[in-house]
Amino acid sequence: xxxxxxxxxxxxxxxxxxxxxxxxxxxxMVVGYGVFMTLIFGFMRGTVDVAWAQKAMGGxxxxxxxxxxxxxxxxxxxxxxxxxxxxxxxQVYMSPHGLITNFLARSLVGSVVGILLWTVLLVxxxxxxxxxxxxxxxxxxxxxxxxxxxxxxFGFLVGGLVLVFKQTGQVATLIRLALMGIAVTVSDKIYQxxxxxxxxxxxxxxxxxxxxxxxxxxxxxxxxxxTHPSFYALLFNCVLWTTLGIACFRVxxxxxxxxxxxxxx
Numbered sequence: 001x002x003x004x005x006x007x008x009x010x011x012x013x014x015x016x017x018x019x020x021x022x023x024x025x026x027x028x029m030v031v032g033y034g035v036f037m038t039l040i041f042g043f044m045r046g047t048v049d050v051a052w053a054q055k056a057m058g059g060x061x062x063x064x065x066x067x068x069x070x071x072x073x074x075x076x077x078x079x080x081x082x083x084x085x086x087x088x089x090x091q092v093y094m095s096p097h098g099l100i101t102n103f104l105a106r107s108l109v110g111s112v113v114g115i116l117l118w119t120v121l122l123v124x125x126x127x128x129x130x131x132x133x134x135x136x137x138x139x140x141x142x143x144x145x146x147x148x149x150x151x152x153x154f155g156f157l158v159g160g161l162v163l164v165f166k167q168t169g170q171v172a173t174l175i176r177l178a179l180m181g182i183a184v185t186v187s188d189k190i191y192q193x194x195x196x197x198x199x200x201x202x203x204x205x206x207x208x209x210x211x212x213x214x215x216x217x218x219x220x221x222x223x224x225x226x227t228h229p230s231f232y233a234l235l236f237n238c239v240l241w242t243t244l245g246i247a248c249f250r251v252x253x254x255x256x257x258x259x260x261x262x263x264x265x
Contacts, residue, residue: 003221005025006105006106007100007105007108007109009105009109010106010109011109014109014110014113014170018113025117026224029117029121029124030122030254032121033121033124033125035075035141036060036063036121036125037125037128038057039063039214040056040060040129044056044059046152046201048219050130050131053129053130054131054132054218056129056131057126057129057131057132057133057145057218058187058214058218058219059184060122061122061123061214061217061218062184062185062186062214063183063184063222064121064122064185065147065181065183065206065210066180066181066182066184066206066208067180067208067261068114068115068118068147069070069151069176069179069180069183070112070176070177070179070180070208071110071111071114071149072107072110072111072151072152072155072253073151073154073155073158073172073175073176073179073193074172074176075107075110075155076103076155076156076158076159076162077155077158077159077162077172077173077175077176078087078172079103080159080163081159081162097191099253100156100246100249103156103159104152105180107148107152107155108148110166115144122171123155123254131147132171132180132218132220133217133218134217134218134220134222135217135220136216136220136222136223137219138223139145139216139222139225139226140213140216140217141221143209143212143213143225143234144216146209146212146234146235147206147213147234148160149238149242150205150206150234150237150241150242151205151206151242152242153238153240153241153244153245153246154205154241154245155245156245156246156248156249157241157244157245157248157249158172158175159187159249160245160248160249160252160253161252163249163252163256164252164255164256173177173229175240176215179204179205180206181205182206182207182210183210185206186201186206186210186211187211187214188201188211188215188228190207190211193228193265202233202234202237203237205237205241206230207230207233208230208233208234208237209234209237211230212225212228212230212234215228215230226245
């Protein structure tokens with residue numbers, strides 16, 4: 001029940017911010033569109049045709065997934081650091097809903113709002129490039145949910161490290177940039193890699209999520225994705241990172257609380 005109360009408060013806050021600062025949101029979309037188109041035409045080479053447009057769309061979609069991962073993990077790294085500096089972290093911890101419930105609600109609402117905005121941006125890019133985007137709601141929503149769960153588990157692991165070691169900003173930023181880079185470049189060609197490298201790639205929380213989402217949204221796999229090896233790897237990753245992340249966060253949270261350094265930066 002506490003989760004839904006916090007989520008309701010976050011939804012109200014998000015809509016108030018969007019309504020009050022609608023001009024900033026709109027101009028942010030325009031700036032984002034301009035940046036994406038500049039990157040596409042600045043770095044893509046070759047003849048501009050249908051195949052070129054689909055390849056560019058795949059790269060843009062991968063960048064969106066990478067920025068989605070960048071934001072979620074950032075909530076648990078920079079978010080915790082800023083809350084520790086301001087003293088908000090101790091207040092959230094002493095609330096009846098607890099730290100994990102608060103962060104789950106915040107991340108879920110932020111992810112939904114972000115997905116809506118990114119969807120509008122992708123439609124604009126697709127219309128400009130005349131590239132196809134396949135709106136298959138069933139597989140797409142399921143994959144987005146699994147991607148969110150996967151990244152949340154990894155985010156909790158990073159957040160636990162922040163609670164203990166505090167000033168891990170640069171390391172957390174490198175991790176987030178690595179996730180973004182993987183999301184932009186990865187494809188199902190990883191199945192041609194040597195077995196050891198392939199196993200390592202599958203353990204990265206964004207790898208199989210990106211592959212599945214690209215196959216469904218850009219290439220139109222539809223329900224066939226449920227038989228793809230990356231889908232099963234994504235399910236395994238969800239269980240692995242969620243269990244490992246929350247367990248490690250609990251241990252590190254208790255350690256930081258016992259040492260009296262929970263709200264110390």
